[in-house]
Amino acid sequence: METSTNHKLIIYQLLPRLFGNAQTLNKPNGSVEENGVGKLNDITDKALQEIRGMGFTHVWYTGVIEHATMTDYTAFGIANDDPDIVKGRAGSPYAIKDYYDIAPDLAVDVNNRVGEYEALIQRTHNNGLKVLMDLVPNHVARTYASDVKPDGVRDFGQDDDKNKAFDAKNDFYYIPGRHFVVPAGYNPGGDELxxxxxDGRFDEDPAKATGNDVFSATPSINDWFETMKLNYGVDYRDYRRGYFDPIPPLWNKIYDILCYWSKKGVDGFRCDMVEMVPIEFWAWVIPKLKSAYPGTVFIGEAYDKNxxxxxxxxxxFDYLYDKVGLYDAIKRLTRNEYGASTWEINNVWNNHSRDIDQHMLRFMENHDEQRIACGDFAGNPWLAVPGMIVTATLNTGPVMVYFGQEVGEPALGYQGFSGNDGRxxxxxxxxxxxxxxWLNNGAFDGNNLSDGQxxxxxxxQTLLNAVHNNDALKNGNFYELMMANEHQSGFNQLLYMYMRYTDEQQILVLCNFNREARKIWIKFPDDLLMRLNLGGGKQLNDLLSSAKFSTKDVWQGIEIELQASSGMLLNVE
Known part of the structure; x- marks a missing residue:
């Protein structure tokens, strides 16, 4: 698993709507006036300096593009969205209403909302961080209409032939002769709205296909009924036959959107549900955009390891989510599920991501997944320590942390459209x-955190900075030590161990998923010792603590005791 390219992006994901919000009422289905909302301007130089100090290299600003909402912004010339096709009072950030605009919720001066985002991009760069934002290519809000698009831009669906269920020149899929029907039983905004x-109705005639590939005028309440699927030239009625020559108009429209934000200084895009968009489009648009904006990063949300x-x-793509792989394995281990084994980690890098492991984005939380500290995951954020060490150091690919994860946010309670589900x-x-x-009313000093937090x-902070500052963890090679130690006294299938190394540095990574302390004698294979030219007495210093270990002869191994649910990064001196 050799690599010479620095892939070790260290990403901090945050939702500006939530990140800077200091109001604490948290009324279920509460309005923006009642529950408050974070602003782009809340992400200050101090906040960014704190993020940089944690070891992060990139910030993913989630949900900044204008999306459908139940909040009234007609005073600013923004048309209301019908609440019957909006999820939640604030609305889903993945139901885009205007790809060329910024969510008015996020602006102090609504009329200058794009300017405030441009200022945030510049502020982020000034603090030594790069900017990632969303591209949601598969679907848009049912009320999509760009009112600030650049001159000459044709809107989605503006030139469609709505009498055709499918046409490669159309931007949407249609159900001719049928009106869209709002799912029965949906109570938008709850009784508070x-x-x-x-009124349980939405005027869409003919109905358009729904984002999660529902080609019906009557999607269910469990579908992505608030969205319309975009058409990249794939005829789903004809076994997904593709019509890509000539290039469908939508392709150039998405390219123009990517250029629009890249020109403003965005460094990369996290692309939503990439497997619902034909790979031929990605193979066309990614190199095209990188030619115009070299160095742009593309991260794909993907779930089919095949x-x-x-x-x-x-x-x-530069990187793909490693959800159906490392995340799932680490979650089982962290939860102490019956049958969970660290050999599942071996299976991740040794099978489904072999040869592309450096392209896998690892995480233990994001906006779609449960909080580690919630009862349905671990209940205790400290139980994530061994999993987070593996997540951050298994290979040279990127690692991501979701805001609040670092202080043990458990996401307790019912919030409205989102139930009490640990998210x-x-x-x-x-x-x-x-x-x-930690926010502390904008001071970003953590003075209100408990000692444990x-x-x-x-x-x-120590882990991520160790990854950021040590070349063996950032760019080094990988050697798993499981087979060399599986018959050692103290070994069990809740221990995981490996070396990360360069010619100049060797780091022994040890992780204990057991809920009790574990003592083990670590042996190093002869071929590894010869490869690293290691011999004689060595001292090993833990990069995560002040712990030190020594051995008179590294060929004989070293005895180490690991505390329960813990890990070490032992730098070989």
Missing amino acids: STPLK KYYDYILKGG TSIFDYCGVPEHQK KSLRGFY
Whole structure:
């Protein structure tokens, strides 16, 4: 698993709507006035300096593009969205309403909302960080209409022949002769919202296909009914036959959108649900954009491990989510599930991501997944320590942390459209209570954190800076030590160990997923010792603590005791 390219992006994901919000009412289905909302301007130089100090290299600003909402911004010339096709009072950031605009919720001066985002991009760069933002290529809000698009830009669907269910020149799919029907039983905004627009109907004739590949005028309440699927030239009625020559108009429209934001200084794009968009499009647009804006990063949200190679080698993605792989294995281990084994980690790099492991983005939280500290995941954020060490150091690919993870945010309670499911809502106006203790009304000094939370944040800071500052962890080679130690006294299948090394540095990574301390004698294979030219007495210093170990002869190994749910990064002196 050799690599010469620095892939070790260290990404901090945050939702501006939530990140800077200091209000604590958290009324279910509460309005923006009641529950508050974070602003782009809340992400200050101090906040960015703190993020940089944690070891991060990139910030993913999630949900900044204008999306459908139940909040009234007609005073600023923005048309209301029908709440019957909006999820949550704030609305889903993945139901884009105008690709050329910024969500008005996020602006102090709504009329200058794009300018405030441009200022945030510049502020981020000035603090030594790069900017990632969303591209949601598969679907848009049912109320999509760009009112600030550049001159000459044709809007989605503006030139469609709505009498055709499918045409490669259309931007949408249609159900001719049928009106769209709002799913029965949907109560937008709960009983707290009362507006004449909330009438169980939405005027869409003919109906358009729904984002999650529902080609019906009557999507269910469990579908992505608030969105319309975009047409990249794939006829789903004809076994997904592709019509890519000539290039469908939508392709150039998405390219223009990418150029628009790249020109403003965006350094990369996290692309939503990439497998729902034909790989031929990615193979066309990614090199085209990189030619115009060299160095742009493309991260794909992907879940089919059988297609990983195609999306990297053919599609051109720099990185893909490692959800169906390392995340799932680490979650089972962290939860102490019956039958969970660290050999599952071996299976991840040794099988489904072999040869492309450096292209896999690793994480333990993001906006779609449960918080580690919630009862349905681990219940205790400290139980994530061994998993987070593996997540950050297994290979040279990027690692991501979701805001609030570093202080143990558990996402307790019902927030509105988002239920009590262990996830911080992306649909509702709300505060993030444990994160707010670090926020401290905009001071970003963590003074309201408990001692335990300060220690937890210190762990993340030490780990991520170790990854950022040590070439063996950032760019080094990988050698797993499981087979060399599986018959050693003290070994069990909840221990994981490997070396990360360069010619100049060797780091022994040890992780204990056991809920009790474990003592083991670590042996190094002869071929590894010869490769690294190691011999004689050595001292090993833990990069995560002040612990030190020594051995009179590294060929004989070294005895180490690991505390429960812990890990070490032992630098070989």
